[in-house]
Amino acid sequence: MSAGHPHRYSQDIINAGLTSIEETDMPQYKAPLRDMQFVLHELLNANEHYAKLPAFQENVSRELVDQYLEAAADFCENELSPLNQVGDREGCTWNDGVVTTPTGFKEAYQKYIELGFPSLSAEEQYGGQGLPNSLGIAISEMVGSSNWAWGMYPGLSHGAVRTLEHHGSEQQKDTYLPNLVSGVWTGTMCLTESHAGSDLGIIRSKAEPNEDGSYAISGEKIFISAGEHDMADNIIHIVLARLPGAPKGTKGISLFIVPKFLVNEDGSLGERNHVRCGSIEHKMGIHGNATCVINFDRAKGYLIGPENRGLNCMFTFMNTARIGTAVQGLAASESSFQGALTYAKDRLAMRSLSGPKAPEKDADPIIVHPAVRNMLLTQKAFAEGGRALVYLLAQYADVVEHGITEEERKFADNILSLLTPIAKAFLTETGSESAKHGVQVFGGHGFISEHGMEQIVRDTRIACLYEGTTEIQALDLLGRKVLQTQGAMLRDFTKIIHKFVEANKDNAAMKEFIEPLASLNKEWGDVTMQIGMRAMQNPDEVGAAAVDYLYFSGYVTLAYLWARMAEVAQQKLAAGTTDADFYNAKVTTARFYFKKILPRVRSHVDVLSTGVESLMALDAEHFAF
Amino acid sequence: MSAGHPHRYSQDIINAGLTSIEETDMPQYKAPLRDMQFVLHELLNANEHYAKLPAFQENVSRELVDQYLEAAADFCENELSPLNQVGDREGCTWNDGVVTTPTGFKEAYQKYIELGFPSLSAEEQYGGQGLPNSLGIAISEMVGSSNWAWGMYPGLSHGAVRTLEHHGSEQQKDTYLPNLVSGVWTGTMCLTESHAGSDLGIIRSKAEPNEDGSYAISGEKIFISAGEHDMADNIIHIVLARLPGAPKGTKGISLFIVPKFLVNEDGSLGERNHVRCGSIEHKMGIHGNATCVINFDRAKGYLIGPENRGLNCMFTFMNTARIGTAVQGLAASESSFQGALTYAKDRLAMRSLSGPKAPEKDADPIIVHPAVRNMLLTQKAFAEGGRALVYLLAQYADVVEHGITEEERKFADNILSLLTPIAKAFLTETGSESAKHGVQVFGGHGFISEHGMEQIVRDTRIACLYEGTTEIQALDLLGRKVLQTQGAMLRDFTKIIHKFVEANKDNAAMKEFIEPLASLNKEWGDVTMQIGMRAMQNPDEVGAAAVDYLYFSGYVTLAYLWARMAEVAQQKLAAGTTDADFYNAKVTTARFYFKKILPRVRSHVDVLSTGVESLMALDAEHFAF
Known part of the structure; x- marks a missing residue:
């Protein structure tokens, strides 16, 4: 525990990074590779699964999967995990529309690009590696467990890429996908308005046709994760808005591409669009990720997909996003379990009721106590069970996209549709429960920021809210x-x-x-x-x-x-x-x-x-x- | 939502107090007087209860109870509630051993003294009003619901007063009680050390006899709530430490009075004792309360009660403290219920499944949805049920202290002993659950600091940890x-x-x-x-x-x-x-x-x-x- 500082870290400490915190206090993420491999290879027979899908049967082997997992584990343990508390302490800063991310975030993102992670599962035509999403999701588990706030920057891009891949015109794909796929640009999803969250049917943002075929987009969107930041050259916003005279409700909403910088015909960046980050939110957790108010003031936008069918186009993305949020629950269970387990083996308090287990010490390590074991095993059961569920869903998603027969694609789609709200709501709620146990195992020390347990509680609470609350998932199911x-x-x-x-x-x-x-x-x-x-x-x-x-x-x-x-x-x-x-x-x-x-x-x-x-x-x- | 600021409030906003936040966003506590009166007068027949106790039968009437409740409600609604978010945002600041509390805290404390609240239930001999603790607990519910972090400053004093009343010598009482009772001084309880929380048997702080009959206390205590601050002239620490050669474990711990400033024979403040606040903690919540590391460096202390019987003396205080912590759970249920109810009646989203309930609006208020009602009713049931349980316990505590016959005192003590761990653990866990529902009712907005719901989650989490974790209470029960x-x-x-x-x-x-x-x-x-x-x-x-x-x-x-x-x-x-x-x-x-x-x-x-x-x-x- 650092001595002599107010409970809010002073600017000096922020500037000094982690130096004032004893290293032993810092939670260090360790990728659970053995268990991930058990689920992928032994439980879900990934090899057999890929062998059945023409898209992957040639190019995906167990060796390749394990290589990617190990490379990602190395990056997450050594680059992202050390930045997790930095992001929480510093947060993002806003200055006249410009957002600065926490120390080290930008550099880590450059490494992430150099390692080729953004392009993993994108189409090869646009520079992607054409690898399965089910491999991507295992990597996103490690990214998310080590530093969820950081992981949301590339994570949101993924949604924009999927939306463009499915609904963009050829010209739109050519213009935006290559830089999104490589990670040089990032993307966002702009849905929520301050009066409209669960109920998107009542949004008010407007899109008025310009003479050149583009649209003038006006309105205020809130809760836009990664809506503005300093990590990429351009940000491509995917925006829901209403055309003039559109029907009321969900059937009158269209989808638009609104880039931060307009893109010239030769692909170079053109003028700044009328898109501005009005502020960023003060919030419970995920401080390292900028949650933005984004103002569109007759910003130039381009229609994706058919008029008034914007919500339908969004659904493609929403299922992916919901599985992605389920990963946040799994990540909370895993990371809180890791922290609590280390502490429970080390911390001494009282004797086992069935007689001393470490008589040479002043007291027994608390892992001897049944109530502590109950909390640890609960976290473990939710983490490992959640991993199995998420990876299973990712395999079904592979089949939906790449299955040979209509029948197998349809069947996989049914199972995926049924299990997605379960995975999203149940794993995020159990992730929150696990995070709570993490604090509880630490006793009073769990309440102290340096130990990292309370951050997991704060960071993961949003998972039960965004991408449809638990109650919305339940109704969907x-x-x-x-x-x-x-x-x-x-x-x-x-x-x-x-x-x-x-x-x-x-x-x-x-x-x-x-x-x-x-x-x-x-x-x-x-x-x-x-x-x-x-x-x-x-x-x-x-x-x-x-x-x-x-x-x-x-x-x-x-x-x-x-x-x-x-x-x-x-x-x-x-x-x-x-x-x-x-x-x-x-x-x-x-x-x-x-x-x-x-x-x-x-x-x-x-x-x-x-x-x-x-x-x-x-x-x-x-x-x- | 204030526009244009980073998620951590800048110093300008802190200095400007609340001006940058729209008033409609601020949660405002309203004392549930009708329900409090229902529990006190109609359910628990307070009049009859007091009529049976000689200490109160003359001086406590329904009118007096209601007058105190109304005065406290006014103070809590108008003085404490507006400071609740200020305290969270600013936190306390530490500078070379000196702790400054958030803007307005000190002034509110002065008013609290002027209104006579600190002395309410203390003995008349030392300037107290000799009123029942069961009245005090209803007032502490309002204080805690409107601003828990603030309430801990006088709250901790209460524990020191009780300990001195029960175990202090006449001279100790004369020296310390009048100023503690009036609130001019405050008190603390110094138990925990960094390696010893649930297990106090392994504490290491030492007390070595001085020639004048006092002791030299050395050691480091952590998690000392209100351990140092700028609200009172002196702070009286009640400290657990070991005498030389004391038996190992819980039977070798003694209790000491260690004042921040030594007190001269004439009652005036003497020299500064060697007690120093080494730092304050960075923590999940209750930012407005200073959680201190307190270093004792051969500080002068005075034994209270018999040698090696310190833990027994502490037990008197612990039951009170545990009921006080149960109040924090009740307070979380009540305050999160109030916030969520206001929002649920106002916020529009979707139509009721059984047909529109507000057809003239764009959507129905969310209170029409069964899942939202379920969360609100859960909060309400825990708040009102918790109130009944806490007030019932306080009546039993009255009887333990003031009952006429040994038999009725013993019976009340048994019930109190049984129900205290239940109230402490169950009400704080259900309080945490209620706080979670409060966030959930707000949807994504629940994650945003200005709405105040996430603060309740953070502030109340400590209630499941301090004064014995839920697991410790369960073993006690x-x-x-x-x-x-x-x-x-x-x-x-x-x-x-x-x-x-x-x-x-x-x-x-x-x-x-x-x-x-x-x-x-x-x-x-x-x-x-x-x-x-x-x-x-x-x-x-x-x-x-x-x-x-x-x-x-x-x-x-x-x-x-x-x-x-x-x-x-x-x-x-x-x-x-x-x-x-x-x-x-x-x-x-x-x-x-x-x-x-x-x-x-x-x-x-x-x-x-x-x-x-x-x-x-x-x-x-x-x-x-």
Whole structure:
């Protein structure tokens, strides 16, 4: 702990970087390569997966995957992790529309470009490496776990690239993609306005046609992550706005490209567009990322996709963004677990109730205490289970994009559509819970900034809000994905679980996992039916049930993945392995998940069964007196 | 939202106070006087309670209670609430051992003294007003809800006063109490050292006898709230340290008075003692309160109480401090509820699933959505239920101190001992949950500092850590209070619930509350028995069960209080009242609690029943690879 400074770091310390903080206090990220490889190669058979996709069957091997993972691990551990607290302390600074990022952020971004990470999964035609998104997501986990605020600068670009790839004209792609793909430019998504967040149908930004075919965009957008900064030569904003006379609501919104600097025909940067960062927000966390108010004052913009279909074009991007946000939850579980585990093995307090475990010391390390172990194992179960879920989704996303048959693409799209809101909401909420445990394991020291645990709580809270709050994800899951398809999407997934259950029904070693999983898989359908019946009487039953339904779905989905991980680990152990400790830990963690986490479904089912009535009875004016 | 400033407020804005923030953005606390009066007068019959205690039967009337509440409400709403964000933004500043509190804090403290609040519950002999602590706690709820960081300055003094009242010599009381009671001086509690928090048995600070009967105190204490500041003329530290040759562990710790300025025989301030604030912490929240490292360098100190019995003397204070911390949880629920409710009635987004509720507007106010109502009602249920629990405990504390018979004092002490860890841990955890809902109701805006919701999350997180973490409270409850008394303390309380259940068993209107309460009251005993049996085989079963047991106990305790509140409200409604909306809201909220919150006990019971095994199976070295 540095002595003699006010609780807000003085400018001197900021300028001095980290020198005033003892190095031992600083949390250091270590990429969990062994576990990532377990999930990719052993659980999800990445080799087989890529072999089935023509886009990757030639150029993606296990060796290539591991090389990329190791290169990214090195970059994240040595470049990004040391900047994580710097970013939090310094934050970004705004001066008359110009935003300066924290010390070291710009240099790290240059290295990231030199290492070729921005272009990883982009199309080769525009300078991309044409590698799978499912590899990109594993790398983004490491980037995000080591420094989420930094990772959002390239992360937002990714969304702009995907939107252009899918909906841009050839000329638009040629103009903007090469520099976005290489990372020389970055991109943003400009959706939210101060009165319109979850409900984009009521946005007010306007797009008026110019004589040259472009549009004059006017309006104020807020919460624009990486909306302005000093890391790239140009920033390409993707903006939602209304054309004159457009229909009210979501069917009257169009999508526009609005570059910070206009681009000349020869590709060089032209004049400054009328886009200005009006301010950056004071916020709870992710201080290293500039969250901007962006003012468009008849800025020149170019329509992407058809008129009034802007929200539909955005959906392409939104699924990707939601999986990206699920990664933030996983990252919070992983990084808080790493910090708490190190501390719990080191910190001494009290004796084990079952007798001293370190009699030579003044007290036992706190990892001997069951309550501490409970918190650590909870973090571990959410981190490793969350990793399995995110990587699984990324494989489905590969198939949606590159699958050979329409049938397999459609099936993958259904599963992806169903699991995306679950992954986004459930992993960010459990990530927040893990972050809380991280603070709690540290006791009072968890509240102190230098230890880094409280930063994770602050940084990760936004994950439950942006890209659709937990409540919005829950409605998307229960309303749009489950009930509107008459349960068809859900059945696609419960059948997968059922097949797994059937395949293991005679496996005595798996009984402790298969029995509860089979029962919950059936209950998932029953609970859905029950809500569906009630919703026919009163549509508000959907809103009343959605959040508990989402948690139920999340716990069951993770139970399925933990059971699969236990199965793989048991097979390895049965076959004989030099890595028995690793596989035994997997089985033990699966058991912990089933005994100590999974019972939470009971309360959610009980709450669900009580319906909407007690929620709606109170008049809005009678909540307080 | 103020435009054009970096996310860290610049010094200009700090100096300009609040002028750069639009007033509508600022959360304004409004004391919930109607509900406080309901709990004090209608639920807990404060008049009858005071009439039974000789210390208060003459001088405490309903009118006097209400006058104090209204005066405190006025002070908290108009003086403290406007300083809450100032304190968070500015924090305290340290300069060569001198700590400056945020703008306005000192002036507000002067007003607080002038209004006579510090002396409220102190003994009249030392200038106190001799009023009940149960009145003081209602006032501290308002202070804490409007500005927790500020409230800790007088709050910590209270602990020092209580310790001196109970354990000081006559001379010590005469020397220190009058100025502490009036508020001219403040006090601290110096327990924690950097290696010793939950486990005070391993502290290292030393006390060496001087020839004049005083002691030379040496050591470093950390996390000393209000340890140094500019609000009072002197600071009286109450310090734990070891005498030479003292036994190891908790039985070798003594308690000392160490004033910042020594006090001359005539009561005037003498020379500066060798006590120095080495630094203040950079921390997650409560920025307005200085959390100090305090260095004692052969500082002059005076023994309080017997040698080596310091921890026992501290226990007096600890119960009070734990109830005080429970108030912080209640305060978080109340203040986040107030912020979220205002926003939910105002913010428009989407249409109700059951059809537009405000067709004249662009969208419906979000309070129409069941998920938003669920969060608001959860906050409300925890705030109002928490208030009932805290005020009930304060009445028991009155009886412990002022009850006529040994029997009633002993009985009250048992109930208080049982319920204190429940109130401390359960109300701070539910307070944290409420604060989280506050952010969530605001959507993305919840993450933005100006709205004040994220500050509540940050400020209240410490409540689950200090004065014994949630895990420590859980062990105190299950180990010390329940199992070590062979269930006797628990039976005292479940009998009270049983009597209430019996009294209402023929009351049809209460059936929905009485039936589940009766069943859970019985289950409380069954679950305890089950754990007790397992603990005989393996003492670690206690640690494995404790936290879930605490949550179970908390939910049942609040169910009992919500049932009692529903009963009172139903009686008022049956008798005819002009305040029907208030009482109907009470019954509706009770119903919400039983339908939507109470089912959480099921998961805790299920988790409890799986025992310790899955927690202990993993070797400490195999948590990560």
